[in-house]
Amino acid sequence: MTAQNWNASDYANQSQAQFKWATEMISTMTISQEDSILDIGCGDGKITALLAKMCLRGHVVGIDVSQDMIEMAKFKYNLKEYANLSFQHLLAQQLLFKEEFDIVFSNSTMHWIVDHIPVLKGIYSALKPNGRVYLKFGGLGT
Numbered sequence: 001m002t003a004q005n006w007n008a009s010d011y012a013n014q015s016q017a018q019f020k021w022a023t024e025m026i027s028t029m030t031i032s033q034e035d036s037i038l039d040i041g042c043g044d045g046k047i048t049a050l051l052a053k054m055c056l057r058g059h060v061v062g063i064d065v066s067q068d069m070i071e072m073a074k075f076k077y078n079l080k081e082y083a084n085l086s087f088q089h090l091l092a093q094q095l096l097f098k099e100e101f102d103i104v105f106s107n108s109t110m111h112w113i114v115d116h117i118p119v120l121k122g123i124y125s126a127l128k129p130n131g132r133v134y135l136k137f138g139g140l141g142t
Contacts, residue, residue, distance in 0.1 A: 022047040022107040025136050026054075033057045035102040038126055040092045040119070041065075041109025045073025051105065052077075052085040058102070063090040095122025104133045111137045 026047075031037070035055040042048040042062025052060040062085070064070050070089045077085055092106075092113055104123045113119055123133060 018043070018108045019047060022136070023050070025105075025107060025134055026050065029103070029105075029132075029134055031055055031103065036060070036100060036128075037103045037105055038095075038097065038101045039063070040095075040104065040106035040123075041112075042073060042087060043069050045069075045077045045087060047107060048073065048087070049077040049082060049085060052082050056084060059084045059086070061085075061097075061101075062087045063092065063095075065089075065091050093118040093122070095119070095126050097122070097126035099126070099128045101126050102128055102131050104131065104135075106134070107136045110135055 031051070031054045033054075033056055035058040037051050037055060037058070037060045039048040039051060039060060039062040042064045043066075045062055048060055048062035062070075062073060064073070064087070067089050070087050073087045077087075079085070092109070093115065104126055110116065110119070127133070
């Protein structure tokens with residue numbers, strides 16, 4: 001099974017480790033109420049929604065390669081409850097944002113990507129001046 005065709009319901013039920021790793025990383029981050037955040041590899045959206053609660057006067061965009069994940073995230077975390085949150089079906093290698101985000105965040109996604117150069121260029125372009133990047137790769141010991 002590839003990341004593109006993961007079953008979102010299965011992931012939502014079996015992603016406790018990823019949620020734990022993400023909350024550990026988030027606890028080390030400085031996030032203001034006004035920050036704008038890009039979450040690369042947002043999965044079912046639960047971590048992205050957590051970030052959105054931390055920057056209520058900013059906005060958070062979650063992207064994922066899996067359309068099933070994006071559909072679940074949009075359903076679970078709708079605009080009525082999360083006005084500052086949106087989700088997009090988008091490859092990390094095809095980021096088109098220009099100086100839009102204070103923070104680019106990714107938890108347990110980057111190790112699935114073969115060519116990191118276009119992702120890193122997209123992250124650089126997406127960041128506002130003095131923006132911050134938080135990337136956690138999966139692997140042994142995480």
